Amino acid sequence: MTGSVGDAEDIVQDAFLNLTRVRQAGTAVGNLKAYLTTSVTRLGINYLSSARVRRETYVGDWLPEPVVVCADRPGPAEHAELSDSLSMAFLVLLEALSPVERAVFVLREVFGYGYPEVARLTGKSEANCRQIFARARKRVAAGGRAADLAPPPPVRRAESEELARKFFEAAEGGDMDALLGMLAPDVVFQGDGGGKARALARSVTEPRHVAQLLVGGFRRVRILGASMRAAWINGRPGAVTYDSEGRVASVVELDIADGVIRAIHSVSNPDKLGHLGPLSDIALLPKR
Known part of the structure; x- marks a missing residue:
């Protein structure tokens, strides 16, 4: 979502802090995963809204922060987890999407959430999410090549x-x-x-x-x-x-x-x- 290691860590920390405040206020959280995923998604959308403004004045080409998996050779698990969703080419393509488009695209394309879940996580209607995803996928495909969109076999x-x-x-x-x-x-x-x-x-x-x-x-x-x-x-x-x-x-x-x-x-x-x-x-x- 962010293209930034530090900002991603901050968002996750904020989500857990919000959870702590809610629990301290006496509110019961029935589905912990759903609560935290919703919190992270919406914090990510807010982050992207402000990041887009900052990047308008960025000097030169913007690239995501590099994630170094291993200085030697990573195992298959690391490859499977990272290769399709964190490559720089793929993250640069996602920069063309609006914050909500990016959230819907990542939830649906990368994490495989169904449209009812995507709608709940983003606060949009299911029909709207279908339209947003179709539009986002078309824009990403138009801006890249097959090599940018798929993980290496x-x-x-x-x-x-x-x-x-x-x-x-x-x-x-x-x-x-x-x-x-x-x-x-x-x-x-x-x-x-x-x-x-x-x-x-x-x-x-x-x-x-x-x-x-x-x-x-x-x-x-x-x-x-x-x-x-x-x-x-x-x-x-x-x-x-x-x-x-x-x-x-x-x-x-x-x-x-x-x-x-x-x-x-x-x-x-x-x-x-x-x-x-x-x-x-x-x-x-x-x-x-």
Whole structure:
């Protein structure tokens, strides 16, 4: 719902605090799950209403906060839970929806709630929820590709991990030909620095330009004495960049489909990396 780890945690905490207040006031809660789900849903809608205003003035491309599942290799459970609903491409697509559309879409498409439950959770009529969902699904489908909407099949996860390994090796070694062979013709590179860290001013889309950007970026990583460690980011293969002191500088996620890399998402905005550990200053822009 939020695209933000910290805000999601705050919403869950607020929901439990509200539950505590209700119980202390002597009100009995018959269905705990229904009460908390309703509370979280409506708090999420309120959050999105204010977040949309803030993002109108956001500097550069906006990307969700990266969720690093495991620095090594996650098990099947983590993949199944994250890959279809937390990939950066999918969350960016949801940004096109209104707060209520996003809530209805997530409840129905991601969590599988029936329309009567969605109506109760959002405070809308069942007929209205059907219309909202149909409209939201159409908008999401129109704005993305099949690869953005579906989780990678389990059989292909190992292949994606191997492709990611070869990709990072080629980028580090400056092997342009190898990189070009792994990038889709319509590949997109997006960076999110939030106006606080070095990032692309706008998306790069041509494979050769993307490859040149990658080679230059990895060269700079070596010069700064930084290193990249493989990780699973939002249910997709990627890497975390650490400086020479082991502090987090940036995160890269690869969106892979049909044996090629369709999108590369890089987050260096320090406001979105604090939950991953101590932050590095190597990517920060000079303060004005």
